[in-house]
Amino acid sequence: MQNAQNAAAATELTLQVIPSGKGCGAEVTGVDLAALDQATVATLKQAVLDHLVVVVRGQPITDLQLIALGKTFGELEPPGTSVIGKPYIDEFPDILVISNVMEQGIPKGNLGSGEAIWHTDMSYREKPCTIAILHALEIPPAGGNTYFANQYMAYEALPDELKKKLEGLVVIHDETYNSAGQLRKGFREITDPREAPGARHRIFRTHPLTGRKALYLGRRRNACIVGLPLEESERLLDQLGAHACRPEFVWHNEWKIGDTLIWDNRCLIHRRDSFDASQRRMMHRVQIRGEATQ
């Protein structure tokens, strides 16, 4: 028994990348995110390229340590427009709070307690963030889990005919609503997706570091393929949306306090389950400045 316990403790201390066995995802063990060294940073970066999303568990890091972790991946990018129209933490405007907690009627974070539909982050900008890091401070007893779908696999699994048809086509990525369906401050309701404000990106993008092609859809709501009749665009986007999250592309994290997830926003989509609105969920998040899609 003693030996088994020692062995378990030793395993946790060793820097190891353990693939989830699913369509993406790995756990990295033997990491102290509060005391990063070069070998750990290199391992994390490679693991993110190889597995697209990694989880490091049991990390009681501070906001400053979250920011320091983010900066090892590149320059931080301030979050998009929050539902309150200003940063949630005055001292750390680079941190986005994801939470359903309200104080005196004012949200303490984005996304509430409802489902956040499949999406990729910040794709309504010309240069969407490359990496996002989400750290769990408070977690409800059930629900609120986060799912990731591998979009290299989604691209590769498309029938050749459809690949040919879609190659070079461009999608409008609406900025009006966030993935929880909340209207962003300063935006008005949109009824015709062709008029949606937001960036345009090719439907297939090439990851600058891996050279691999990925399907790049963004949010379904108000999305639109440029140059196609609206009905055809709607039909194709529904079909592609269903394809992109096929179970064999997906891994999900069942959150525990102290979990830190790092994901590559260039080749994944993600969604979040709803949870009981009377329970608290509190996450702090940073993201890394992006590049033009190619």
Ligand code: OGA
């Ligand atoms: C995000 C996001 C979902 C979650 O941070 O970009 O979509 O699990 N979060 O809170």
Ligand code: MN
């Ligand atoms: Mn997101």
